[in-house]
Amino acid sequence: MVIRSRRLSKDNTYYALKQKIIDSELEPNQPVHEEKLAALLGVSRTPLREAIQRLENENFLVRQPNGRLRVATVTIKEVEEIFLIRSMLEGYIARSAARNATDKDIHNLTTIVKKIKQSFQLGDNQNFVSYGFEFHDYLSEISQLTTFEKVLNQLRDHSLRYCRFVSMHGDWSKQADEGHDLIFQMIAEKNEEGAEQAMRAHILSSLSTALKRIEGVEDNEEA
Structure with missing residues (x-):
């Protein structure tokens, strides 16, 4: 004991x-x-x-x-590497999730997407990030790509740290919210190709936001 x-x-x-x-x-x-x-x-x-x-x-x-x-500092190099790796791995995860999702999974994802949208509309940036990660984690689970999931888990908390950092220094764009909607729509329609493309576009859009936010913070510190 x-x-x-x-x-x-x-x-x-x-x-x-x-x-x-x-x-x-x-x-x-x-x-x-x-x-x-x-x-x-x-x-x-x-x-x-x-x-x-x-x-x-x-x-x-x-x-x-x-x-x-x-x-540890937050760096442009690290965030680029993390999000680019995520875009590739999670693209395949979304494709597999579209293939494997059951009616129960679609129901659960509907609930998560509603929470994402509500937090975005309320300007609750931290919950927006939390529910977003819940969405991504659920897709990893139903994708059944266990090796992909293990690799992503090694990056997850670093990625979460950058998303929290972005939220502290400004709002997320409407595109970030709509990205989850589109991914969910593709999965619900069993559109594997569409789900993969939507996921990759969503993560690369988040990368663009993160880079701008880090650069803005660095500029303010130098001023």
Whole structure:
């Protein structure tokens, strides 16, 4: 029981710290100190250090030459790579989802798409991102492309971090909302080619928005 509690503490610390980075509560390039993080999370130094090591391995935290830690920056190069990979993998996922989707899946997707649209209309950017990822995750599940899903899972949280960053610095375009509608329509119609093309166009559009937002933030910092 002691061992299990320690494991839970270690994992909870990891997920809590990672979420703060994804949500920009710990901002890009922000220096981080173990003692302050321990106080913030209410944990001891041992599980914190293990969490830090995992997040270093995943490139959410960066160890500088002087040994100090900082939150990884957001970069144009990284966001381009992540979204381009996503556009290719998720295009095939959407194609497969269109082939495999059952009536129950269509019903569930209808509910998710409604939540996406409602959050967009309310200007609730963070929920718009959350429901958008719920939509993408559901398509991955019904696609039955398990290797694709495993690869995407390695990129998921970095992609989510960029989408949260975009939401913090401006609104999403109507095109982002309509992209989900079109993908869903193609899947509901069992249009595999259309679903793949709609998904790729949707992710590349999100990439364009992310690049503009990062460039805008960089310009403001330099001004």
